[in-house]
Amino acid sequence: MKVVKGLYYTEDHEWIKVDGEEAYVGVADYAQDSLGDIVYVELPEVDDEIAKEETFSAVESVKAAADIYMPVDGKVIEINEELLDDPALLNQDPYENWMIKIEITDKSQLDDLMTSEEYEKFLDEEA
Amino acid sequence: MVAKKTPLYDEHVKLGGKIVDYAGWFLPVQYEGLIAEHEAVRNKAGLFDVSHMGEIVFKGKEAVNYLDHLLTNDISKMVDNQVVYTIMCYPDGGVVDDLLVYRYTSEEYLLVVNAANIDKDFKWIIDNKKDFNVDIENISDQVGEVALQGPEAQNILQKLTKTDLSAIDAFHLKRNVDIAGVNCMISRTGYTGEDGFEIYTCADGIVAVWNKVLEAGKENGIKPTGLGCRDTLRFEAALPLYGHEISKEVTPLEGGFKFFVKLNKESDFIGKDALNKQWEAGLTRKVAGFEMVGRGIPRENYEVYKNGKKIGYVTTGYMSPTLKKSIGNALIDINETEMGNEIDIMIRNKPVKAKIISKKFYKR
Numbered sequence: 001m002k003v004v005k006g007l008y009y010t011e012d013h014e015w016i017k018v019d020g021e022e023a024y025v026g027v028a029d030y031a032q033d034s035l036g037d038i039v040y041v042e043l044p045e046v047d048d049e050i051a052k053e054e055t056f057s058a059v060e061s062v063k064a065a066a067d068i069y070m071p072v073d074g075k076v077i078e079i080n081e082e083l084l085d086d087p088a089l090l091n092q093d094p095y096e097n098w099m100i101k102i103e104i105t106d107k108s109q110l111d112d113l114m115t116s117e118e119y120e121k122f123l124d125e126e127a
Numbered sequence: 128m129v130a131k132k133t134p135l136y137d138e139h140v141k142l143g144g145k146i147v148d149y150a151g152w153f154l155p156v157q158y159e160g161l162i163a164e165h166e167a168v169r170n171k172a173g174l175f176d177v178s179h180m181g182e183i184v185f186k187g188k189e190a191v192n193y194l195d196h197l198l199t200n201d202i203s204k205m206v207d208n209q210v211v212y213t214i215m216c217y218p219d220g221g222v223v224d225d226l227l228v229y230r231y232t233s234e235e236y237l238l239v240v241n242a243a244n245i246d247k248d249f250k251w252i253i254d255n256k257k258d259f260n261v262d263i264e265n266i267s268d269q270v271g272e273v274a275l276q277g278p279e280a281q282n283i284l285q286k287l288t289k290t291d292l293s294a295i296d297a298f299h300l301k302r303n304v305d306i307a308g309v310n311c312m313i314s315r316t317g318y319t320g321e322d323g324f325e326i327y328t329c330a331d332g333i334v335a336v337w338n339k340v341l342e343a344g345k346e347n348g349i350k351p352t353g354l355g356c357r358d359t360l361r362f363e364a365a366l367p368l369y370g371h372e373i374s375k376e377v378t379p380l381e382g383g384f385k386f387f388v389k390l391n392k393e394s395d396f397i398g399k400d401a402l403n404k405q406w407e408a409g410l411t412r413k414v415a416g417f418e419m420v421g422r423g424i425p426r427e428n429y430e431v432y433k434n435g436k437k438i439g440y441v442t443t444g445y446m447s448p449t450l451k452k453s454i455g456n457a458l459i460d461i462n463e464t465e466m467g468n469e470i471d472i473m474i475r476n477k478p479v480k481a482k483i484i485s486k487k488f489y490k491r
Contacts, residue, residue: 037162039446
């Protein structure tokens with residue numbers, strides 16, 4: 001499974017890429033691979049305020065539906081609308097194709113997440 | 128209980144199959160990808176390992192009488208080498224299982240049943256046998272089975288046998304067919320809505336058949352195909368899956384399979400009275416097809432509403448790989464099953480518009 005350095009990860013296989021007070025959020029390679037062919041993505045609205053560990057999106061493959069959770073508290077400032085028309089982008093490159101851009105409410109929450117090194121270890125243990 | 132391996136398990140691993148525990152069997156849900164495999168079956172050919180299916184043999188003078196007592200279809204009307212789809216019911220009309228009956232001779236039949244139901248079915252069959260003069264044997268563990276499905280199926284299989292496959296009609300079988308040196312029984316049947324063959328042989332022989340068919344089909348575009356697309360294919364073709372469109376709680380009439388329930392046949396089959404009563408009183412609910420109007424994918428057990436009132440639930444739903452549309456089947460109030468009727472599917476606690484359409488989503 002591909003893990004990109006410099007991102008933070010959750011145990012539910014979301015990633016967050018911090019850029020100052022803002023951040024991009026998406027799903028990790030492991031998540032897209034276990035779902036299979038992704039055919040549907042639901043995204044929140046801009047300005048939605050969503051708490052850490054709450055659902056911000058649903059991603060569905062032919063076989064299954066998965067809820068995607070917020071890694072930290074935040075306000076949605078942009079959504080990746082391309083995914084609505086072409087959900088398979090998440091299979092092609094789940095790191096390049098971010099899902100939402102957020103304003104982070106409390107940056108100290110990042111400490112609860114895994115670094116790429118910790119996430120790689122976590123994946124090894126899961127396997 | 129640890130899941131069992133079919134004789135083809137090692138082949139699935141070699142081919143990169145994503146193995147899951149399905150009905151107590153380790154089987155591939157997909158190899159390359161569900162959509163690619165689904166399309167291969169619709170356009171070229173796919174090969175499924177269905178060795179997990181159960182096989183039960185009926186032999187004896189009263190085999191046909193007992194089968195007619197157990198099953199909803201009219202077994203007495205079958206001819207040699209014919210195959211029929213039928214349902215096996217409880218006295219209350221609920222479904223024990225759905226299955227295929229193969230008639231070899233007037234005194235020898237093979238039943239092919241769902242893997243998850245083998246033990247339950249066999250017990251049901253033995254418990255109800257009473258005085259019928261018939262020998263019944265569960266040979267599931269001795270049989271390997273593959274399903275070769277798709278428009279190229281005959282072209283591929285013909286390369287491996289001298290038997291003239293074009294002479295085998297749909298829902299007919301032929302025994303002692305030599306496929307690449309392996310003695311097989313084949314039938315022109317399947318669970319995908321496409322032309323194709325199901326190939327039965329001993330557990331040892333099936334590995335050679337699997338590999339030879341894949342090799343012979345390479346130039347025809349064959350792919351090994353997993354359980355994932357087996358379900359999307361059967362769903363598009365309006366074929367039921369036990370536990371979904373029919374079940375212990377959902378009768379074949381409610382499922383929309385009255386054609387396979389011969390209420391007028393002579394034999395008093397198990398469930399006949401209850402089903403007759405249900406039919407005469409009029410159904411209160413039925414499985415209907417629908418298409419999403421709003422955005423979203425319907426999934427099994429999602430609730431269905433009309434004007435804020437719950438009218439039923441989804442039995443199967445998908446983003447159809449063939450139609451590229453979100454479609455489903457739902458068991459709903461009979462008064463809401465008219466074509467074009469608008470209903471709401473509750474997707475993640477939000478009502479999303481859908482409309483009733485024919486559940487024959489795909490016809491070849």
